[in-house]
Structure formats: C-alpha cells, structure tokens
Amino acid sequence: MTKRKPGSTQRYRHVWTPEEDAVLTSRYPDERAQAIADDLKLHVTQIYKRAKKLGLSKSEAFYVGNDSGRTGDGRGAGTRFQSGHVPWSKGTKGLTGTHPNCRKAQYKKGRPAADARNYVPIGTEKVKDGYLCRTVTDDPSIVPAQRWTGVHRIVWEQANGPIPDGYVVCFREGRFSTDVEKITIDALELVHRAEMARRNHPRSKDPELAKLVQLKGAITRQVNRIAREAKEKQS
Structure with missing residues (x-):
C-alpha cells in the first residue's frame, strides 16, 4: 500500500501490511535484501529501513554463504600489499616538487599547515584601505593581519624614529600616493590626533x-x- 499527496513529485510512501512484515521477518535473515525488494516491488532502501525498525539482522549462515558478498574466500589477495612490503620510493627524497612554482605552495619548515596557508615573505606589498602596506615580520606568533605596516609609516620611522604616542603620520596635501617611489619623507608629516580629527571634520572639508x-x-x-x-x- 502506498500513499502520496496529489501532485507530489516525491517517492511514494509505502505503508507496510502485516503480511509484508511477516514475509520480511521470515526471509530477511537468510536472503539478500534486493531479492526481497524485487518480490515485494519495493526499493532496497525501504527493505533496509523496515528491517532496522523491526530489529531484524542477518544470520551467521547468510554471512558464510556467497550471497553475503564477503571476501572470506581469498578474493583480491593477489592485489593487496603483503606484510613486509617495501615501497618503491623508500630511501629516495626530493624526486618531485623541486620546481620553483611547486616550492611556493609547499609548507615552510617549522610552520603549521594553517599558518603556511597565510604566509607571505617579508617585504610583500599590497594596497589595503587605500594605503600601500608592507609585511615587516613573519613571526608565527603574530596573527597575519598584524604583520602589515603602512609604507608611509615605515619611511617616516626610518628617518625620524618611532612615532610618538598620540601622533599619526599622514600625507601632505596633494601628495597622497600608493606608488612606493612617490612615498618619500618630504611627502609626509607628523600630526597630532586632535589635529587630524579637526581636519577630517565635515566643516573643514x-x-x-x-x-x-x-x-x-x-x-x-x-x-x-x-x-x-x-x-x-x-x-
């Protein structure tokens, strides 16, 4: 017996009868589920689900027989790795993966896999939030996002030392650039944060x-x- 809503495209929901349950209970322990499904005109997954619900299982005699499909008779033994098998590559090293393009994608020595995925060499540059940034460290203890520093900050600190607390380095009027050759000390200035707030206020713009x-x-x-x-x- 099957039920399905009108117009539904889903598979029919089978309602098991007492007679079908009796057939399944008597045949499932010793016969293949596919054979029972063919006789009852059901899908094999329906047989497995119903058998599980009824608490049925295969008998030991079924597992010993050929219908179980188990390879206890030695089938496939000739293609298995035998105990003591020596691989052909034992004792060799570096036969593959030596091309420079392969080296770029390989894990660096001493780095975990997750960190190696985010690794970039020191000196790598990119534009972030409109500013040219450069990696200044590859210390794995520092999160990748904090390994980048603005090139304008690097140029200023190389000429004047560390930036004092409460101050920021910014570009002079009309000198902003993401070209590393144009980010020079004469294009930069040290400004107090209060002054930067006044400059960025709408009334100033x-x-x-x-x-x-x-x-x-x-x-x-x-x-x-x-x-x-x-x-x-x-x-």
Whole structure:
C-alpha cells in the first residue's frame, strides 16, 4: 500500500501490511535484501529501513554463504600489499616538487599547515584601505593581519624614529600616493590626533556641508527641547 499527496513529485510512501512484515521477518535473515525488494516491488532502501525498525539482522549462515558478498574466500589477495612490503620510493627524497612554482605552495619548515596557508615573505606589498602596506615580520606568533605596516609609516620611522604616542603620520596635501617611489619623507608629516580629527571634520572639508551639519544640529536641539517640555508638563 502506498500513499502520496496529489501532485507530489516525491517517492511514494509505502505503508507496510502485516503480511509484508511477516514475509520480511521470515526471509530477511537468510536472503539478500534486493531479492526481497524485487518480490515485494519495493526499493532496497525501504527493505533496509523496515528491517532496522523491526530489529531484524542477518544470520551467521547468510554471512558464510556467497550471497553475503564477503571476501572470506581469498578474493583480491593477489592485489593487496603483503606484510613486509617495501615501497618503491623508500630511501629516495626530493624526486618531485623541486620546481620553483611547486616550492611556493609547499609548507615552510617549522610552520603549521594553517599558518603556511597565510604566509607571505617579508617585504610583500599590497594596497589595503587605500594605503600601500608592507609585511615587516613573519613571526608565527603574530596573527597575519598584524604583520602589515603602512609604507608611509615605515619611511617616516626610518628617518625620524618611532612615532610618538598620540601622533599619526599622514600625507601632505596633494601628495597622497600608493606608488612606493612617490612615498618619500618630504611627502609626509607628523600630526597630532586632535589635529587630524579637526581636519577630517565635515566643516573643514566643505563649507556647504558644514552649514547642513549645523542646521541639523539646531533642528535636533529644538526637537529635543519640545519633547522635554512636553514630558515636564505631563509630570
């Protein structure tokens, strides 16, 4: 017996009858599941699922017989590795993988696999967030994202030493570049973070935008005042 909703494209759901359960119980321990499925006109997976639900299992006699498919008769022994087999490559080293392109993808000595995947040589450059950056260390104890430093910082520190706390190195007006040859000491300047905040404020960039910011602030203050007065009257 099978059930399926009208218009469904799924396989029919078979409803087992007591007679079919009796057939499965009597035949499953000693016969192949495919033979039972063919006689009951079901899929073999339905036989396995029902047998598991009923707690049925194969008998020892079935496993000994040829129908089980087990290779206890020595089939395939001629193609197996025998005990004491010596591989053809024993004692050899470096026969393959010596091409430079292969070397690039190989794990570096002393590095775990996960770290080797992110490894790049010191001096590698890339553009990140609009700035040219360079790797300054390959210390595995430092996460890969922290091994990069802006080239403009490197150039400044080479000429003037470490950057003081509270200061940043930035490009002078009109001198910004991602070309390493144009990132020179005369194109850079040391600026306090407070000064950088003032430079990046909208009022410093566009007078019209500054007016809009001021207008928005005035409107916000009026709205807050009206709401506050209304709340005071209610209380």
